[in-house]
Amino acid sequence: DGGITQSPKYLFRKEGQNVTLSCEQNLNHDAMYWYRQDPGQGLRLIYYSQIVNDFQKGDIAEGYSVSREKKESFPLTVTSAQKNPTAFYLCASSTSGSKYNEQFFGPGTRLTVL
Amino acid sequence: RKEVEQDPGPFNVPEGATVAFNCTYSNSASQSFFWYRQDCRKEPKLLMSVYSSGNEDGRFTAQLNRASQYISLLIRDSKLSDSATYLCVVNEGVRYGGSQGNLIFGKGTKLSVKP
Numbered sequence: 001d002g003g004i005t006q007s008p009k010y011l012f013r014k015e016g017q018n019v020t021l022s023c024e025q026n027l028n029h030d031a032m033y034w035y036r037q038d039p040g041q042g043l044r045l046i047y048y049s050q051i052v053n054d055f056q057k058g059d060i061a062e063g064y065s066v067s068r069e070k071k072e073s074f075p076l077t078v079t080s081a082q083k084n085p086t087a088f089y090l091c092a093s094s095t096s097g098s099k100y101n102e103q104f105f106g107p108g109t110r111l112t113v114l
Numbered sequence: 115r116k117e118v119e120q121d122p123g124p125f126n127v128p129e130g131a132t133v134a135f136n137c138t139y140s141n142s143a144s145q146s147f148f149w150y151r152q153d154c155r156k157e158p159k160l161l162m163s164v165y166s167s168g169n170e171d172g173r174f175t176a177q178l179n180r181a182s183q184y185i186s187l188l189i190r191d192s193k194l195s196d197s198a199t200y201l202c203v204v205n206e207g208v209r210y211g212g213s214q215g216n217l218i219f220g221k222g223t224k225l226s227v228k229p
Contacts, residue, residue, distance in 0.1 A: 042222070107157050
């Protein structure tokens with residue numbers, strides 16, 4: 001059953017802690033993305049990667065880091081430098097061959113800073 | 115600067131009604147267009163990709179007017195299960211590098227279909 005999985009579904013963090021959100025896909029997609037969604041707001045791009053071992057910053061990369069060591073995996077670390085990390089985090093993927101760039105999303109991780 | 119604008123709603127309609135959502139975008143170089151559906155506290159799911167001047171899929175019709183930079187989604191014979199937030203999404207081309215372009219998301223229009 002192909003798809004995108006994210007874990008954990010809910011995550012609670014104390015201020016000052018780094019946390020890593022997992023994203024895995026078995027769709028054989030080359031490109032992967034991380035977005036953040038705040039209540040009443042559109043999705044905003046944090047980072048994206050079009051191939052293994054390469055990634056680019058999006059609109060709001062400050063306070064976040066990523067790695068892309070495997071095609072299937074694109075973990076996101078929320079560092080203590082991120083001032084307002086409480087949000088819904090969504091991972092997506094797409095095929096690199098599509099000029100339209102249709103993206104498909106995982107179920108998301110809700111991060112709350114206590 | 116507002117890049118993709120949608121009426122936030124909510125749109126409250128009875129079952130069987132026809133409802134239309136509108137969306138405008140600011141970047142005339144935008145290359146492709148989509149409508150996603152997002153249920154409460156869930157991930158967005160691709161509803162339709164909008165090609166050329168528009169396309170139809172069952173009860174759903176999407177239209178694109180490049181000259182006016184306007185996209186619409188029409189839902190006919192609405193069902194209770196259509197209740198969700200509808201996101202207008204635009205691929206405005208390459209912004210940060212890479213070859214595919216980046217998606218810009220509207221804030222969404224909430225639809226509530228009542229019995």
